[in-house]
């Protein structure tokens with residue numbers, strides 16, 4: 631299997647850009663995206679191109695892409711998943727909190743795949759990282775005018791953060807590794823954040839998010855620090 635890790639903790643954001651080398655949505659690029667015993671696939675949210683010289687993520691030679699998948703049609707909007715990437719063609723689901731897909735009438739997402747778009751990586755500046763971090767960890771002081779201007783430039787409700795150091799994530803569950811080959815199997819592990827993705831509009835449309843549309847929710851993707859497999863869950867924001 632391919633193992634991933636953060637190569638540094640510089641924070642970035644992903645912005646929509648038709649010339650970007652990373653992709654949002656689109657069809658699954660891997661086999662193994664249909665959980666066993668079902669016929670309902672999980673969806674590709676982002677595919678990161680690890681050949682981007684900026685990207686703070688590395689893998690061994692087995693994968694040139696890091697695919698971020700989420701099981702939108704499971705667990706009534708709140709499932710978590712862990713999978714390993716075997717190659718650029720195959721993933722293997724190690725754990726799915728809700729192994730049965732939701733009934734058709736209670737699906738949180740109707741589309742087969744998220745609409746596709748291109749994304750570009752952009753480093754956060756000191757000021758941007760400062761106000762985002764401050765906002766997250768201190769509920770007492772309100773942003774001043776200068777900070778509000780920075781937040782509005784970042785379009786913070788639709789901000790996709792990538793990398794950086796996140797010592798804790800508000801409302802996140804304890805992250806347990808479910809990879810039997812991991813030294814920390816079934817134990818609580820450090821979660822190295824890869825990306826935090828809110829339900830962003832694509833081509834000025836966000837209706838495809840269906841039950842998640844406009845919601846105060848963020849899909850969190852990261853790595854078990856010990857085995858480098860991918861864990862994803864969502865949090866209320």
Ligand SMILES: [Zn+2]
Nearest residue numbers: 807812854857
């Ligand atoms: Zn692990």
